[in-house]
Amino acid sequence: MSKNKKYLFILGFFGLTVTIATWFFFGTINLGSINVKLNGLPATAPTGAAVPPPEIAYGQSWPSDASERADLQSSGNFSFISNPGCTTKGQTDCISLAGSAAIQGLKNLSAACDNCPIQINGGTECWLHDKSTGRCATTHHTQGDYAIDIAHGEAIDSYITSGRTPLCYLPKNGVPRPVYLIKRAVFWDEDSLHWHADFNQSTCKMFTPSPRYR
DSSP, X not given: OOHHHHHHHHHHHHHHHHHHHHHHHHSSOOGGGOXXXXXXXXXXXXXXXXXXXXXXXXXXXXXXXXXXXXXXXXXXXXXXXXXXXXXXXXXXXXXXXXXXXXXHHHHHHHHHTTSOOEEEEEOSOGGGTOTTTSSSOSOSOSTTSOEEEEEOOHHHHHHHHTTOOOSEEEEETTEEEEEEEETTEEEEOOSSSEEEEETTOOSSGGGOSSOOOO
């Protein structure tokens, strides 16, 4: 064996011995902790959930819903119980459609009822619906969700109820009130003033055992 081969053999044997000793000493080699980089890029994607945007605090500016209102009015016979929309979180004399996911559902509803008049009584002004915590945690009336309050009216009431059997009855102030299912939307006759509509529900489970989410 030449001197070079003998040297390489000794060096390899020494490296193997060190590796085995390290394995016995630490118990295991945590490959997940090794951060290998190729061309300056990490071999694995960084971990960690995305950080949600900060919650809008009471008294701070609330987003405008001008574009949502314009979209509805350009496609149907829509009106709103308050004009303009909310400008501040905590405001009590307004409604808002800012960030509502129900806009397309409302447009479909308008087309289905032959462009009948639809007045919006409630939208994403979550602080007026989640009165238990004030943090919008127990209501679907919030940005990115599908809940909308629609005022009672002869034409819209007829469209929702005619020829349809209630899906269930839910209590409001001790009085059972009907819930109707139309395609993938539920319409709860919440009180004498309005329907609570949700365009992403098809059962009464969201209200059981009591209408916590509304």
